[in-house]
Amino acid sequence: MSPLPTPTHEATRPWPATRPTTRFATSLAGHGDRCAVWTPEGPVTYADLAARVEDAGSALGTSRRLVLLAAENSLDFLVTYLGALAAGHVPLVVPGDRPQHHKSLVERYSPDVVASRDGDRWRVSSLTAEPGHALHPDLALLLPTSGSTGSPKLVRLSHENLDSNALAIAEALRTRPDDRAATTLPLHYCYGLSVAHSHLAVGASLVLTDLSVVAPCFWQLVDEAGVTTIAGVPHTFDLLDRSGFAERDHPSLRVVTQAGGRLAPEAVRRYAALGRSRGWDLFVMYGQTEATARMAVLPPELVDSHAGTVGHPVPGGRFRLDPLSELECGLGELVYSGPNVMLGYAEHPEDLARGRDLAELRTGDLGHLRPDGTVEVVGRRSRFAKVVGLRIDLDRAERDLADAGVRAHCVDLGDAVGVLAAEPGSGEAVTATLTGRHGIPASGVVVLEGTDVLVLPTGKPDYPGMAALVEAHRARSRAREEKAAGDEAADGPSPQAVAELYRDLLDAPTADEHTSFVDLGGDSLSYVEVSLRLERLLGALPAGWHLLPPAELAAAAQRSRPGAATAARGGRTVPRWRRGWHAVETSVVVRAVAVLLILANHTHLSFVPGGAHTLLALAGFNLARFQLTARPRAERAKGIVRSALRIWAPSAVWIAAVALTVGTYDWRNVLLLNQVLGDWARWSPHWHYWFVEALVALLLGAAALLSLPAVDRWERRFPFAFPMTLVGLGLLTRYDVVVPDAGPYRGANAYVLIWLFATGWAAARARTVPQRLLVSAVPLLTLPGFWPTMPMRGPTIMLGVLALVWLPSVRLPGWLARGASTVAAASLFVYLTHFVVYPHLMAYSSVLAMAASIAVGIAYHRGWTRLEAGGRAVLPRVRTRVARARGVRTRAGASG
Template sequence: MTIQLDLARVSFAADLARHGDQPAVLIEDRVLTYRELANRVDDVAERLGPVRRLAVLAAANDLDSLVAYLAALSGGHPLILVPADKPAALGSILASYDPDVVMRSGTGEPVLEVRREGTAHQLHPELALLLSTSGSTGSPKLVRLSRENLQSNAGAIAEYLDIQPSDRAATTLPMSYCYGLSVINSHLLRGAGLVLTDLSVVDPCFWDLFREQRATTFAAVPYTFELLDRVGFAGMDLPGLRYVTQAGGRLDPSTAHRYRELGQRGGWDLFVMYGQTEATARMAYLPPQLAAENPGTIGIPVPGGAFRIDPVPGLEDGELVYTGPNVMLGYAECPGDLAAGRTSDELRTGDLARRHASGVYEVVGRRSRFVKIVGLRIDLGQVEKILAELGVPAASAGSDRGLVVAVEGDHDAALLGKVLAQKLGLPRGAVELHAVVSFPRLANGKVDYQAVLALARPNPEPEPQPAAPERSPAGPADVRTIFAEALECDDVKDTDTFVSLGGDSLSYVAASVRLEKALGHLPPDWHVTPIGELAPRPRAAGRGRRWFAPLETGILLRAAGIVLIIGTHAQLLHWPGMAHVLFAVAGYNFARFQLNGDRMPRLRRQLRSLGRIIVPSVAFIAVAYVLTDRYGPENLALLNSFVGPETWTTRWDFWFIEMLVYVLISVAALLAIPWAARAESRFPFAFALGLTAVGLLTRFEILNPPAPNPAPVLWLFALGWAVARARNLPRRLAVSAIAVLTVPSFFGDPYRDATILAGILLLTWLPAVPVLSCLHQLLGVLAASSLYAYVTHWLVYPGLAPVSPALAVAASLAAGVAYWALSMRAMGMAGRWVTAFRTRSASSRTPASPNTAVPA
């Protein structure tokens, strides 16, 4: 066991005494030499015992915590560090890892709570320290660091900072934070002094102590510089200051430049650094001599480390990958992971970066700080930069439901929201701003983005809709009338079906709702059932009015979808994801109504259905193009996705229509190929799954379509198609499994992904949903007019939303219903005119009979 402890010891902690009487710890009332510090550390290490075991330390910036930390490292005991002022974090670690020893600060020496003799854990020989990643303090997910990690990174930092025994570092950051801990490690390695304090830089006592103890350096995060400005740092007399280090996030280049100039005048340097807990703190630094020519960069790798940049599909910049002896062993999420060896040989930082010709690296964004809103990839860091250029400090938490931005100070959040929405090309309802006195921050000084996200306004309950009057069931003649009116055709026979008459997803809603009213029920496969077989269901004797009746799930999803889409855009509520649910519904309806019959009649029916989408959409876009400056010729051609602007502007308003048209044209063209039509007819479910697999290539960015935006939707359309073909339990289970495996993480927002997944599962397992009977007609009208409401609402809600979001939604829906009714009438008249014209043409081409008089 002694051999094991010797092998696990961290050198800079075990060899403190070699620095002799050099000052090690400087506090308000005394100075401890390295020899004295080593004696205290040895005493606590002896109390920890000869058996290597798991310890946890509730650490503060005080002497007891420092001694306990060094005792664990010198004794070879793996140590979990948690902040002393976060009892919940300690409780979480105790519950998750059941450490053998708990250590806390006492009144002159550390307090050890020995929970058992010996250890209950298997501990890897290299394991030395376990830290939470930034912002996840108390999380059971910990970073496993080895003694080599600690020793090598402390050495690298000491080398590039040229730390001397005469240096004295003030502890401006928490010891439980990896950056603050690296200051301790690197100075102890070189025999330098620690001015140990938990005072803030805004406290005048801190600067008194700094001067009294002749401190030479302190560490800062970006927020620290805001505090330094408040306390008049530029005018302070700090004769001993040699350099300031900065990490913990990107420092604004103008702030960095200002402090570099201040340092030049004051005789000290500014070292901008870059790191992560997973790399034991530091991966890169920017030498002061390179700073002027390379502002905003992270510099070069630390000694012993190296970078490379791996491509990221769909992005111009690649991901920064680091290798070096300070890369963690891996993560731990449970006690069993403590026995694991190295599982990570490199660190994928998650940061997007580029390498300059001079050899320095620049981080340009965070891969996880991108969200997709209406298909557009939004860089949350860029959001903050846009507002910063306007002189507004901002913290953008964002999600795929929309942006949630906190702006610091007294600003007009409503006005800024409009400006930001215009610059990003997003619907106003997707941008939510909140003016705050100061940003919420974590213990390490970083912005608490989860707290910013929590500022989002809750979704209000939807307002109840007025009931529609109920009609009594009618006879077979009324069924023919329903089909004739819904499909704008005059000759309807009992042998016809909805599909044979040219019914599609646009007309089936109105037909199905009226049919359910007329028959008292909606038979399965009604759309392919001959009209003569659609008979009313007799009402049971004595049975009164039904309060609830089943409504087709597809109709309900279309009605709810358009309300939620417009409501989200008008900022009445926040419920994203329904547009993508409607793509699955579109595929579901395509399979039901567009895949019956022979190949060529089916193709003609598909083209007619496509025309019923394109004609009214383009007609309205043409009106909008003439009346406003929001759209361009590419919108009229539905080609904005190919030739429109890369950045999101109002010209992307009709992305849903464009994507739907592209998908419908593609599948119609595919099914026009004889072998494809035969394959679909012979293997309908397998064909749908194959199309889903092709779509998933774009969903996972294995293949990138030529259109730059928005997010791929073919796989959702195909998945809805597969739902329609899943006629038995195994197939429904298969479709559900595909949805469960592919939908989550599509947007990275669990709420949005959950909406899409729930919509697909509802479509799969519930062909109809019980809904208040009085709402059927209203929901049917909303569903039938959903496409038209989507097209028209872009010109309706913007002017009304600032006055009343509810009014904006109601007016948008009403405009959609009106345009739907007008379009149906116009297309019906056009259809009858074309039929009459063809009839006259056919008659004129018919040869005259012998008894027919012919003019001379």
């Protein structure tokens, strides 16, 4: 590309010739009598435009000034803007239709001059007699950050930024002097402004208009003015689809450009094909205000084969990838360098005196760098939500909804994904898609139907605005639900609602108002989540709620309503300090504390051993509560085996994955048989999962024992004496009477720990004070001396067992109750994963190592839960197909 022509009248200017200026603004006269701006009244030549620009620059003063410009697509604005650049002033360009924004920026930055539309007049007003700012010599232009036009944060651009990017864009788009671009985008938007820059830099022309692309008169203007170039953001292309653009022919049109957000690959190919049939080329681009305008361009010849990319960097630019460890390999944040990278941000007037703050731009976009040099942008780093521990790519969610035939935009509501769906009645499809493909529970999806996308004046999606809209919809829905709940308060909570909750969370289609949690196969793994949801539905849960059918649960909730409770206390109200506190079952708190103690010990944050052995006692406690019900013997045994398998399956998958990738473990660990077939002579990583092995072995042993008819009858007849008898028998191995040589790791062996497991079992069966005292005596008398080298382990287990015996629940602040419940629900998964996580972070921080272990464990728990839900959804279909196949074979055999 040839260099810009030398200005012909620069020496006559009133401002100093040495002042830094923007070359395309000072070189206008060099294009002579070529058309610079097309108007219905006739062309404005470059010579005429240069004269007007010089006058505008002179009117702004000889000293450098900060000039706030209320942008509009008019010749008045363009002349004042170019005049400020040419004279070396610093324009601050803002949207012309937002006077409140102007006011806030005037208050924040105190500009020397304000130029804006005043009725029918374009008014340039000086607010100060003398310049009031220290402006860095390189500073040329200030623009609001993209998408935040209400913020005082500005992008500082230099003269080099403007000139280099104008030429780079013109070269990449093959802009010619005979091209003519219509201002289909606002000039306060960096994309729209760069259209003007790149065309003026090579002597091409502009058609200034505010008309929308859906207006018929806009297309009359295109044909009348001979427009060759149209620029658009994704929303522009939505409007083109609605305006019948594909059915029209505009002979002068040569180039259509797209940027400002991702256009779906199928739409890119469709428009490229349309362009080939109509005689124009489609260029897909990628940019940010912080890079002056554009950083990458996909030329027309690559559109079909690279429709999912944004092409190659613009001339002079370069990308690198900063990998993100928490995401998949090959994906990372795009980092751009080039002469168009901004000087930095400004948030206060003092920042205008600063020079360059950065050499490269962290885009905040996630992408791939393909081997052929093209760049693929897959989403914003900030366009991720975290719902129930799951990391959700909102852009991916939008694409999945589009694949399902739903036009929608997704936003982060903090605790849920908000969806703005265009089609009425699409709520069920949205929820089904997000729950099925991303594992989000239905409660984590908030849908606002029948509302189209909100856009900023730039045409980009207004995600903050949409989030506020969906949040307001959710607030109204909650208010309606609360009113309905208040209207039904006299009748109390519905048993049908409890049964529906059981059907959803336990995958129990047979649940009704007569089937309890344990009747439906609920166990300790599902107990925490179900209890939390029930508390939100019913309030405080009665002791033994898991044994009550929904009808009795609803009645108990009715009796314990705040009004009834207050009356029972003689009208006394709950103290203010206790409001917002929650009663959490002790078993949940013990489970959370125990696993946290394990992590704290292993990360050297503290040394309070005994967490794993406390969990073994808790396992016996939960066995008695959830499995040993009045169900038939075979069902009880199957329920225990099912619980053991639910522990073994995620354990085996995790251990196998680590064994294959790192090699720490082997097949004995995967099968949880290291205690049987492992090396007893020394401690090694193969013993990491002794607790899981012992737990599964004890559960399977209990299932085998209770499958015997005589034992089953004895346990039902003597529910407390039976586990106490097991305690006595277990003490024979604890004191080495039966197995005198249990090896150096006797405290990790299932058959040695039978007495501890049975103690928890007995704790759940203790009903009277003497029974509770007897159970309490067991750990107090038998734990001392079991670990002579770790005397603190015994007191930890004692406290855990005593809490289970004597404390039905613990009152905690709401935030702590939610945290404890989350950790308790994921305790097995935290234990499984932490051996791989914490060793890599110990050198940096024990706190970080512990926090990361918790986070990874919770993530694995959520992922496994989603996998289980998917399996439950697929299994009925598989069974149906198998049954049909068998039926076909049976009929074929019969006919043969």
